[in-house]
Amino acid sequence: MLILLPPSETKRDGGVGAPLDLDLLSHPSLTSVRREVIDAVLTLSADRDAAVRALKLGPKQAGEVDRNRAILTSPTMSALERYTGVLYDALAPQTLAPDALGFAASTVAVQSALLGLVGAADLIPAYRLSFDSRLSFERGVPSLKRRWAPTSGAVLEERDGLILDLRSEGYAALGPIPRRRGAHYVRVLARDESGNVRALNHFNKQAKGLLTRALVEAGIDFATTTDLLDWAATERYELAGAADGSGDLELVVPEVAGSPDRLMAVLRSDAA
Template identity: 35%
Template sequence: MLILLPPSEGKTPAVGSDAVDWATLSFPGLNSSRAKVLEALGTVSAHEDALALLGVGATLRADVERNTRLHAEPAAPAHQVYSGVLYDALDYNSLTPAQRRKADVSVLVVSALWGAIRFADRVPAYRLSMATALPDVGRLAAFWKPQLDQALAAATEAELLVDCRSSTYAAAWTPPPSQTVAVNVFTEVNGVRKVVSHFAKHTRGELARHLLSRRGKAPQTPTQLQKAAAEKWTAELVEGTPRRPHTLSIILA
């Protein structure tokens, strides 16, 4: 089982540590593409209109300035750098050592800057959305799609993929539908279901934590995943098609 997560919008900068060591990152075949995106990001972030070009507000000026020196910025494990609703709910630091080791090999974060990394990969805090277009790179989702198709094929072969990504990051890589389960979250009031956003992030983080911390074998099929989710929530499975992944719907009261 592999759990696919989006990065958080906000990042927690590392302090007093070494810069990123590219040779230690997972999926080293992506390094040339990572370098291209990093260079383009640094150029855009140094532009006088950087905030507008990156689609962020003035309160994030320091984050954008940091983008110009990412080669030298302190790096920390991805599970420390990524923060926010989903990652707070997953709460990596409160997992047991065995559960953390499981998380380090079972979680893949699809990133606008790094393509894909694992939880233990050490990276600096950065500001970049997958929806952004960069000079000489173009739209990042389109740029990363062929790179991730190649880099992740072997790592994900025959694995159940629990897809907790947002649509923006799902656009960067389409895994084989037969082995993928997309996770959706709804509220239900008087029989009427509504898609939720904030609580979807929180619940996906809780689901990831549940899958990493529960006893027994990790789910290997969509049906086993539905049963595992049903240990905590009302969970329904919709079978996929040759073109569409399976869907796990978690229903919140």
């Protein structure tokens, strides 16, 4: 099983790991593109004003350019710890037991705009780059999608077993999942008190983070979609898909007014 997560715009500072070593990252077939993207980011970062414009930074975010200038020299930490924000707050990797972290290392990958698919335990620096950032490359148009989609897509094509894609659409485009049974894009929907179901916007990321946490804590390498859906039913997660194991999966959660913490509390109590 492979769980694909989006990165976050915000990232934790610091780290105790040695500077980035591309040869130690998961999926070595991506190394040449990683070098190309890093070189383009470093070139852009040499001109602060151009970098601020290209990265769409506000007046108080200019320090992100310094982060990018130090990509090859700054300390690293695991990808699962590096990313912050709504999804990762719900996942709360710092509170996972060692067994769950070990399972995550083999089953969770993050779609980085800078480094492509990275494993949960891969050591990465802080940086600022989005799926729609425009960079100057020696070859071709300044599109990260054109750089990552063929190579990351090939990695996923070669992956056997169940794939759960929890990435946002912009990051999913950087590494399309294969069109086959057992490879699923997961959509989050909300059911209100009247039973009506609609797309879930603000709390989408919390729900994905909680589902990921439940999966890595369960520690089950599901072989088929049916196995996954059976588990979800026993854990009282409303996760549904086509009977033949193809197409999207839908995670339906209760529509909760108020804070994100309240949604997390409801989901946790429902799954208990």
